[in-house]
Amino acid sequence: MVARRQPSTGEIILKYALIFLLSMALVGCSSNDELPDVTADTGEQQIYEQAQRYLRSNNWDLAVRSLQLLESRYPFGKYAEQAQLELIYAHYNGYEQEAAVEAADRFIRLHPSHPNVDYAYYLKGLAAHSANEDLFSRFLPTDEAERDTSQAREAFAEFNQLVTRFPDSPYSPDARARMLHLRNLLARHEILVANYYFRRGAYLAAANRGRYVVENFQRTPAVADGLAVMAQGYILLGLDDLAEDAIATLALNYPDHPNLDKNGEFKSVYTLDGLQRNWINKASFGLFFPPTPPQFDTRPKL
Structure with a gap:
């Protein structure tokens, strides 16, 4: 394990300020957002269109709940497979990385020959890469190479599956670029570990x-x-x-x-x-x- 840099006083203050602002935002969301307006008679297409509205407005929580409701009510409907795919996307954008990986695994297992299964592999790699990254690390300066690299290794493996199985996928070029970054990251992590051993x-x-x-x-x-x-x-x-x-x-x-x-x-x-x-x-x-x-x-x- 690499000895982590202790955050400065300014970073600590900034983190708690972000926590406070996020808490206020969540309170505001909880008071303004309502649950999907669905009754027992609401049809499949209506629920799907509602989910699309939530996705377009970046309301990831309600998008997830709408898509889950759609699949539970109409598991064999015409939107079921698309809802499962979009559920991965909604989980990922809502910072629910573990849920995104699980949803991607499920989609790949159920639909290995789906024409968009490459997208599921891509989203799984993205979610795995950011699984150990909390919201505040996006704002505070941190050294990615100092973090635990188990998720980076998993992400590399997922991107590798994508480019190996679907070399002509539109997502493969970006996956290759991310693999290059991850490989450099994993190598640098080993150097930082060596520095730690020198200190010890x-x-x-x-x-x-x-x-x-x-x-x-x-x-x-x-x-x-x-x-x-x-x-x-x-x-x-x-x-x-x-x-x-x-x-x-x-x-x-x-x-x-x-x-x-x-x-x-x-x-x-x-x-x-x-x-x-x-x-x-x-x-x-x-x-x-x-x-x-x-x-x-x-x-x-x-």
């Missing part, structure tokens, strides 16, 4: 994370940091031959990496020449300005 003194675990990135996430921006992590981990473990191999590979493929000097030598607090301490630390016999654990993250700063 678990150098072998850190080196293994770097090697995992290099071996499994080729062509991602995190590979360069993966090699630097390997080099640093092996140096700290006293495995100089492996460290030199990692440094040579880093210098050959990423000569501009900030942990390399102009001669291709590894720059860090801990190098093959030993611990690099500043003069204040040396003069104070290690009491002041002690070396900090190495950290690797060469992403552009926001």
